[in-house]
Amino acid sequence: MSIKSKIQELHSSLPKNVTLVAVSKTKPVADLLEAYDAGQRVFGENKIQEMAEKWAVLPKDISWHMIGHVQRNKVKYMAEFVDLIHGVDSLKLLKEIDKQAKKHNRTINCLLQIKIAEEDSKFGMNTTDAIDLLASAEFTQLENIQVVGVMGMATFTENTAQVQQEFKNLKITFDQLQEKHTTLKIISMGMSSDYELAIKKGSTMVRIGSSIFGARNYTPAI
Numbered sequence: 001m002s003i004k005s006k007i008q009e010l011h012s013s014l015p016k017n018v019t020l021v022a023v024s025k026t027k028p029v030a031d032l033l034e035a036y037d038a039g040q041r042v043f044g045e046n047k048i049q050e051m052a053e054k055w056a057v058l059p060k061d062i063s064w065h066m067i068g069h070v071q072r073n074k075v076k077y078m079a080e081f082v083d084l085i086h087g088v089d090s091l092k093l094l095k096e097i098d099k100q101a102k103k104h105n106r107t108i109n110c111l112l113q114i115k116i117a118e119e120d121s122k123f124g125m126n127t128t129d130a131i132d133l134l135a136s137a138e139f140t141q142l143e144n145i146q147v148v149g150v151m152g153m154a155t156f157t158e159n160t161a162q163v164q165q166e167f168k169n170l171k172i173t174f175d176q177l178q179e180k181h182t183t184l185k186i187i188s189m190g191m192s193s194d195y196e197l198a199i200k201k202g203s204t205m206v207r208i209g210s211s212i213f214g215a216r217n218y219t220p221a222i
């Protein structure tokens with residue numbers, strides 16, 4: 001199926017309250033343009049430099065999401081344009097985002113990444129850390145960031161029951177945080193293999209790559 005028809009199919013099948021993030025990491029600008037021409041405006045990348053290079057050449061009405069792990073010393077390269085940073089997992093990182101956003105006179109939206117998977121390799125905070133972060137005096141002083149929700153990645157497994165439980169846990173964490181912080185609106189969960197399950201469990205934002213653009217080739221791009 002072409003990128004265009006895949007985008008159109010997703011736009012017509014996803015519930016209206018669910019935002020589609022087209023995950024375009026490793027894919028050439030021509031592929032992003034094909035998705036753009038089919039009406040897609042939200043793109044997700046996991047490398048800051050790659051995202052900045054694409055931002056520079058693509059239409060300016062694209063909303064850029066950083067979905068990968070963020071190193072503090074690279075925040076400055078995306079502060080001018082990034083719309084939503086999904087992988088925020090510490091106050092230290094939030095402070096750096098705030099500092100860089102201030103330089104551009106912007107507010108940058110962020111999601112707290114919550115660890116829901118069993119695997120050690122997945123980044124994220126636990127629920128208690130997230131509660132403490134949002135309640136801290138230091139956090140309330142940050143004026144150029146806005147925490148608008150949570151993000152999580154389920155374990156990479158065929159075990160549907162496990163994935164379902166992990167999504168459920170993220171929804172529970174979200175509800176808990178949202179009681180005190182009503183500005184939280186977004187639950188970013190679900191990828192190509194599990195987004196339908198994620199939506200059933202309350203996802204409002206799905207991050208879909210390979211089922212739109214095809215399998216990724218991991219040879220490093222020059």
Ligand SMILES: *Cc1c(COP(=O)(O)O)cnc(C)c1O
Binds near residue numbers: 025209211
């Ligand atoms: C790559 C990536 C995705 C998309 O994965 P697909 O399986 O290709 O849909 C979603 N979320 C994150 C954080 C990713 O790094």
